[in-house]
Amino acid sequence: MQQDRHADNQPTHAESGKKGHCHPEAGCFRLVPIFSSLSEEEMQFLATGAQTRQFSKGEVVFQAGQDPGLLFVVARGLVKVTRISASGREQVVRLLGPGDFYGELSLFLPQALAATGVALQDARVCLLARSHVRELLHRSPEASLKMLSALALRIMELETLAEQLAVHPVENRVAALLLKLAAARGDVAAPVPQGTVVELPLTQEEIAKLLGTSQETLSRKLHSLEDAGLIRLQGRRCVRLLDVNRLADRAEGL
Amino acid sequence: MQQDRHADNQPTHAESGKKGHCHPEAGCFRLVPIFSSLSEEEMQFLATGAQTRQFSKGEVVFQAGQDPGLLFVVARGLVKVTRISASGREQVVRLLGPGDFYGELSLFLPQALAATGVALQDARVCLLARSHVRELLHRSPEASLKMLSALALRIMELETLAEQLAVHPVENRVAALLLKLAAARGDVAAPVPQGTVVELPLTQEEIAKLLGTSQETLSRKLHSLEDAGLIRLQGRRCVRLLDVNRLADRAEGL
DNA sequence: GCGAGTTTATGACGGGGGTCATAGTTTAGG
DNA sequence: CCTAAACTATGACCCCCGTCATAAACTCGC
Incomplete structure (x- = not known):
C-alpha cells in the first residue's frame, strides 16, 4: 500500500x-x-x-x-x-x-x-x-x-473559512477563491490587476471540495459569473478576471 | 463607547x-x-x-x-x-x-x-x-x-469546524455540540456518562450562530432529537443526554 | 403579579444547492 | 488516430434550511 x-x-x-x-x-x-x-x-x-x-x-x-x-x-x-x-x-x-x-x-x-x-x-x-x-x-x-x-x-484563515462556509453562498466563495489565487500570483499585497489570468491548479471536482460544494454547482457558478461579466473562462482551466472590483464585492472578506 | x-x-x-x-x-x-x-x-x-x-x-x-x-x-x-x-x-x-x-x-x-x-x-x-x-x-x-x-x-478544531459546516447537516452539528459540552463537564476523556445533564451556556440564538444556523432551525432540531429519544429537554436551558451512542453516531467526528 | 421585553416554538414559503442522470469535451495511451 | 477514461456542462428533481410571521412561554422590574 x-x-x-x-x-x-x-x-x-x-x-x-x-x-x-x-x-x-x-x-x-x-x-x-x-x-x-x-x-x-x-x-x-x-x-x-x-x-x-x-x-x-x-x-x-x-x-x-x-x-x-x-x-x-x-x-x-x-x-x-x-x-x-x-x-x-x-x-x-x-x-x-x-x-x-x-x-x-x-x-x-x-x-x-x-x-x-x-x-x-x-x-x-x-x-x-x-x-x-x-x-x-x-x-x-x-x-x-x-x-x-x-x-x-x-488560525485566522481557518476562521475566515468557517465564516464563509457558514454565512456565504457558493458564488461568493468562488469569487473569493479566484481573487485569492490571483493575489498569490501577483506579488504580495499588489492590487490584483484587472484582466489577470488565473490558472486553476485543480480540477473542478477538487476545487469544489475545497469550497465545500459539488462539481456541478461549481460549474454552474463559474458560468453565472461569466454571464454576469465578472470573469471569462478561457480554455479548460484558465479564468480571466474581468471585473476585479465586483468580484471583491461578492467575496467581501478573505 | x-x-x-x-x-x-x-x-x-x-x-x-x-x-x-x-x-x-x-x-x-x-x-x-x-x-x-x-x-x-x-x-x-x-x-x-x-x-x-x-x-x-x-x-x-x-x-x-x-x-x-x-x-x-x-x-x-x-x-x-x-x-x-x-x-x-x-x-x-x-x-x-x-x-x-x-x-x-x-x-x-x-x-x-x-x-x-x-x-x-x-x-x-x-x-x-x-x-x-x-x-x-x-x-x-x-x-x-x-x-x-x-x-x-x-487549528485542528477549526479544521473540524470547517468540515462540519461544509459537510454535515445541522442536526449532526447539534449532536456534536451537545457531546462536546458534556465532555467539557465530565473530566478529560471520560466516556460521557449516559443521562448526563448538559446546561446550555447560551441562548439558542447564540448557539445557532455558533453552529452556523438560525435559532428557528436549532429549536426544531433540538425537538427532533428529543422526538427521536436521543435527548430530553428539561426546562429552559438544560438537556439530558439519553442515548449518547446514537448521538455520537450523528456527530461522527468532533 | 402584571405588563414589557426576551427567549423559544411552530407554521408557511421559497431558494440555494446537492444528487442523479446524461451528454458533450479533453486528455491520454496504445 | 482512436478508443477509453477523465473532466465539464446541463437539465430535472427535491430537500434542507433560512426567512418571515406569529404565538407561546419565560423572566424581570416595579
Whole structure:
C-alpha cells in the first residue's frame, strides 16, 4: 500500500541523482519561511533528521490516523489536505503550496494526523523528524516565533473559512477563491490587476471540495459569473478576471 | 463607547479589593495551561505588564479592527468570538472559556484583530502586554512549545469546524455540540456518562450562530432529537443526554 | 403579579444547492 | 488516430434550511 511508503523511512533514492537546483537534503527547507532565520549550524542540524521525497500526482503523502512523527514541508508542487467523513464525503481543509507544512499537531501533542495529504501535482516534500524540529524550536526562539506566526495565520484563515462556509453562498466563495489565487500570483499585497489570468491548479471536482460544494454547482457558478461579466473562462482551466472590483464585492472578506 | 474602555489601559479598579481566591494581577494566568510551566520569576515578569479586568454580560472585551497590543486570556466566564460580515450577519467562530485566549495573530503579525469578543457571562479576563508575552516566548522555550501546542490544537478544531459546516447537516452539528459540552463537564476523556445533564451556556440564538444556523432551525432540531429519544429537554436551558451512542453516531467526528 | 421585553416554538414559503442522470469535451495511451 | 477514461456542462428533481410571521412561554422590574 502507498501509506507505508513513508513508514519505512530509510533515505530514499529520491535524494540521489537529483537534477534540480535544490540540494537533495538540506536545501529544500531553506526556502521555507518558518526556517529562513536559522543559522547555518541549525540548518545543518535540521538536515540531519530530514529527507526529501518526490511524490507524483495522486500519491498519498500522509495518511489520517497515522502518526509518522514527521513534519511535512512542501518544497514544490501542491498537496491537498482532506478529511473524509464516515459517510465517505471528502472535504479539503487546506492546500499546501511551497513553504506550507502539515503535521504540527502531532508535533506537539500525542495525536495521530487528522487528515490525509494527497499530491495534486508532482511534489517535492521535506520530511523533518519531529524530534529534531522540537529540539530546534527549543534552541531557537526566532524559529519558535516564526512557527507561532505561521500557525496564528492559519488560525485566522481557518476562521475566515468557517465564516464563509457558514454565512456565504457558493458564488461568493468562488469569487473569493479566484481573487485569492490571483493575489498569490501577483506579488504580495499588489492590487490584483484587472484582466489577470488565473490558472486553476485543480480540477473542478477538487476545487469544489475545497469550497465545500459539488462539481456541478461549481460549474454552474463559474458560468453565472461569466454571464454576469465578472470573469471569462478561457480554455479548460484558465479564468480571466474581468471585473476585479465586483468580484471583491461578492467575496467581501478573505 | 465601549470599545475605548480598553484603549485607556490604566490599571483598573477591578484589581483592587478582590474577594476571590485569585490574586488580582499575577494570579489569574497562573491557572492558564500555556503559562503553567513558567518559573516564579517569569510569572512575575509577565505580571508586570498584566492587568485583570472584569466584564459583565454583554460587554465588549475586544473589538475587530483594533490592535490593542494585548493578549486576552479568559480566567473565568465565557467570551464569544464573532465575526460580522458586511451583510450584517454574525458568525461565532469560537468560544473562549477559562484558559483560552485570543489575540495571538496581532501578537506575531502587525494585524488588527479580525473578530470581536463579547462576554456571554460575567467574565474575568487577563490582559497581557504583547511585548511581555513576546519577550517571554523568547526566554522560555517551554512556554513557546505550550503556546504552539495550543495553537495547533485550535487549528485542528477549526479544521473540524470547517468540515462540519461544509459537510454535515445541522442536526449532526447539534449532536456534536451537545457531546462536546458534556465532555467539557465530565473530566478529560471520560466516556460521557449516559443521562448526563448538559446546561446550555447560551441562548439558542447564540448557539445557532455558533453552529452556523438560525435559532428557528436549532429549536426544531433540538425537538427532533428529543422526538427521536436521543435527548430530553428539561426546562429552559438544560438537556439530558439519553442515548449518547446514537448521538455520537450523528456527530461522527468532533 | 402584571405588563414589557426576551427567549423559544411552530407554521408557511421559497431558494440555494446537492444528487442523479446524461451528454458533450479533453486528455491520454496504445 | 482512436478508443477509453477523465473532466465539464446541463437539465430535472427535491430537500434542507433560512426567512418571515406569529404565538407561546419565560423572566424581570416595579
